[in-house]
Amino acid sequence: MIVAERKPLNDIIQMVRPYKKLLIAACGTCVTVCMAGGEKEALELSSLLGLADGLEDKEIIVRTIQRQCDREFILESDEDIRAADAVISMGCGAGVQFIAELYPSKRIIPALNTKFIGVNRDVGYWTEMCQGCGNCLLDRTAGICPVSRCSKSIFNGPCGGSSGGRCEIDPDLECAWQLIYERLKVQDRLDTLTETIPPRDWSSNRDGGPRRVRKSSVSPEVGK
Amino acid sequence: MKIVLAGNSVRTGLIKSFFENEGFEVLLAGTPKEAKASSDGYPVIIVGSSVIPGFLIDDGYAQRVIAGLEPKAPAVMLLDRETETPSFIWDLVLKRAVGIAAGKRHVYVLARSVRTEFPGLERSYSKARAHGVTFIKYEKVSVVQNDAVSAVMIDDGVMTLEIETPLLVDCAYTEDRSVLEYAEALRLHTYDGGLINADRWFLSPGRTSRRGVYYIDAGLAMSAQLEKILLSIADEIRLMAEMDVGPAAKIDPRKCAFCYTCFRLCPHGALYPDDSAVSMSVRHNYCSGCGICVSACPANAIELTERSEASGKRQTDHSKGTVAFCCENSAAIAARTVLPDNCVNVIPIPCGGSIRASQIAAALREYERVIVAVCNDGACKHFDGNKLASRQVERIREELASINIDPQRIMYIQLSHAMPNVMHNMVDNERNRAL
Numbered sequence: 001m002i003v004a005e006r007k008p009l010n011d012i013i014q015m016v017r018p019y020k021k022l023l024i025a026a027c028g029t030c031v032t033v034c035m036a037g038g039e040k041e042a043l044e045l046s047s048l049l050g051l052a053d054g055l056e057d058k059e060i061i062v063r064t065i066q067r068q069c070d071r072e073f074i075l076e077s078d079e080d081i082r083a084a085d086a087v088i089s090m091g092c093g094a095g096v097q098f099i100a101e102l103y104p105s106k107r108i109i110p111a112l113n114t115k116f117i118g119v120n121r122d123v124g125y126w127t128e129m130c131q132g133c134g135n136c137l138l139d140r141t142a143g144i145c146p147v148s149r150c151s152k153s154i155f156n157g158p159c160g161g162s163s164g165g166r167c168e169i170d171p172d173l174e175c176a177w178q179l180i181y182e183r184l185k186v187q188d189r190l191d192t193l194t195e196t197i198p199p200r201d202w203s204s205n206r207d208g209g210p211r212r213v214r215k216s217s218v219s220p221e222v223g224k
Numbered sequence: 225m226k227i228v229l230a231g232n233s234v235r236t237g238l239i240k241s242f243f244e245n246e247g248f249e250v251l252l253a254g255t256p257k258e259a260k261a262s263s264d265g266y267p268v269i270i271v272g273s274s275v276i277p278g279f280l281i282d283d284g285y286a287q288r289v290i291a292g293l294e295p296k297a298p299a300v301m302l303l304d305r306e307t308e309t310p311s312f313i314w315d316l317v318l319k320r321a322v323g324i325a326a327g328k329r330h331v332y333v334l335a336r337s338v339r340t341e342f343p344g345l346e347r348s349y350s351k352a353r354a355h356g357v358t359f360i361k362y363e364k365v366s367v368v369q370n371d372a373v374s375a376v377m378i379d380d381g382v383m384t385l386e387i388e389t390p391l392l393v394d395c396a397y398t399e400d401r402s403v404l405e406y407a408e409a410l411r412l413h414t415y416d417g418g419l420i421n422a423d424r425w426f427l428s429p430g431r432t433s434r435r436g437v438y439y440i441d442a443g444l445a446m447s448a449q450l451e452k453i454l455l456s457i458a459d460e461i462r463l464m465a466e467m468d469v470g471p472a473a474k475i476d477p478r479k480c481a482f483c484y485t486c487f488r489l490c491p492h493g494a495l496y497p498d499d500s501a502v503s504m505s506v507r508h509n510y511c512s513g514c515g516i517c518v519s520a521c522p523a524n525a526i527e528l529t530e531r532s533e534a535s536g537k538r539q540t541d542h543s544k545g546t547v548a549f550c551c552e553n554s555a556a557i558a559a560r561t562v563l564p565d566n567c568v569n570v571i572p573i574p575c576g577g578s579i580r581a582s583q584i585a586a587a588l589r590e591y592e593r594v595i596v597a598v599c600n601d602g603a604c605k606h607f608d609g610n611k612l613a614s615r616q617v618e619r620i621r622e623e624l625a626s627i628n629i630d631p632q633r634i635m636y637i638q639l640s641h642a643m644p645n646v647m648h649n650m651v652d653n654e655r656n657r658a659l
Binding site: 009010013028029032033035038039040041043044046047048050051052053064120123 | 522523
């Protein structure tokens with residue numbers, strides 16, 4: 001799941017100040033689950049904006065778009081979006097951009113900072129698990145991702161900064177390579193560690209430019 | 225009517241026939257997994273076999289022990305030695321103490337604190353006092369055993385006292401730990417790593433944190449005590465089947481994001497993933513209408529069926545500068561004596577845990593001050609509702625501070641229903657502020 005968190009209230013206030021009619025667009029999927037941009041948060045933001053100095057006369061409405069990363073859901077709120085002077089999107093970066101793309105003349109204001117792809121560890125607590133590098137090697141690392149969970153994304157770790165199972169970058173972090181070692185030990189696969197993971201082709205990652213995925217069986221056309 | 229008997233007590237058979245005689249169809253669940261699987265919709269009775277001192281429950285044994293003692297020697301019943309003695313044990317202790325005292329023998333009952341929350345317990349105390357039973361409250365206790373005589377040294381923090389007795393009854397109660405596995409499978413709250421709140425002050429014996437789930441200690445044997453508890457459970461189950469159990473959470477399946485937040489936070493285990501649906505569902509017999517899920521749901525998909533109507537009827541009174549969201553179990557009761565011409569608009573809420581940050585923020589637009597008044601720590605009927613409220617208040621205060629609004633416009637107080645003076649003081653303060 002994509003994990004995000006709301007921007008500081010002041011940042012949002014600065015962005016919305018020039019506009020009178022505001023639409024807060026919650027997103028009903030990932031950011032709802034990570035308690036950052038669902039309807040509950042949107043209503044809260046609406047109430048808080050109403051308290052801010054100089055924002056008392058704003059007309060704010062709240063709408064929940066089921067998934068801001070799918071056109072049809074955005075278009076369900078077409079009328080409200082058109083009627084607003086500005087839209088505060090509580091979606092992830094993808095949602096904000098998609099609304100902006102569909103309404104090029106409209107000011108779309110991001111209310112969230114999109115953080116990472118992660119998992120829920122406890123009520124209200126998420127941690128990063130995947131960076132979307134495009135070439136998964138979790139099989140070799142006992143299901144623990146060195147790209148996203150090692151601070152240095154080292155492929156043949158640990159580095160010299162691993163101490164007592166902790167990472168030198170942040171002592172609150174567990175060393176991913178220590179975790180990999182321990183799990184391989186449990187699986188009786190420690191010999192895996194003797195094989196060096198060669199430097200990889202990072203073009204599958206962001207380094208190859210913005211990525212696209214096409215499912216040929218349903219989207220056979222080339223182009224666009 | 226079907227009920228589930230969970231647990232593996234030697235007394236399960238006896239209890240089963242009791243309920244069958246009462247006209248119930250009894251399903252047996254011998255493992256926590258089975259109990260969980262069969263709990264859906266049916267009342268569950270967990271049967272434990274904890275150990276209670278035989279002296280307290282076996283009349284014949286007790287009489288033989290007493291008959292063998294010197295006529296003048298006192299008997300000492302020691303409670304709360306390792307852990308707090310549950311009130312149903314107190315009940316047994318008092319009855320036994322009266323029995324011994326009636327035979328012209330002095331009885332000391334030593335305890336750290338006196339328990340009163342059990343039907344008929346007050347009467348038992350009066351009876352025991354009338355029979356000359358001496359109650360002593362202690363802070364520290366030590367016992368030295370010399371052959372047939374025990375020397376009990378007690379210290380109440382002011383003075384010490386030594387009592388010599390040939391009959392020292394340690395009223396320690398050893399609970400059946402396997403019961404906790406059932407409690408976990410049914411997602412019940414447990415206290416102090418111990419008994420499934422059978423001794424929680426606001427719950428009577430047999431009750432657990434969950435409506436529709438009961439706990440019986442078969443260590444009590446088939447005594448009149450146990451029969452009384454079983455009868456009250458049977459009555460309650462029948463009553464529950466007939467009545468509408470009050471406000472319940474209602475989930476809008478179109479909004480539900482299936483995020484499990486409500487499932488994780490519901491103190492009563494009332495929310496569960498319904499396999500046949502695409503959203504969470506509510507077990508109405510478990511839901512207590514506390515509204516904690518309403519506050520927690522990030523999709524704003526839950527509302528309380530009855531309460532939502534009630535809240536619609538509530539008038540916001542702009543002439544008053546302050547609004548107080550008061551938990552109906554404590555603050556709202558304490559506020560009843562507050563004069564109607566006060567300057568505080570009291571809005572009852574089902575639990576502190578039901579308060580939403582957006583509710584507080586919205587109230588700040590209409591009122592100068594917002595008070596969130598909830599139960600004391602440990603007194604919340606829904607366990608941690610008061611703490612959840614505190615966290616919401618803290619968060620909104622931080623938000624306010626970040627945009628230069630005085631965070632002290634939100635006040636958080638804890639009180640009990642019997643503390644109207646706290647409400648009065650608060651109202652006076654608000655009135656003085658307004659002037």
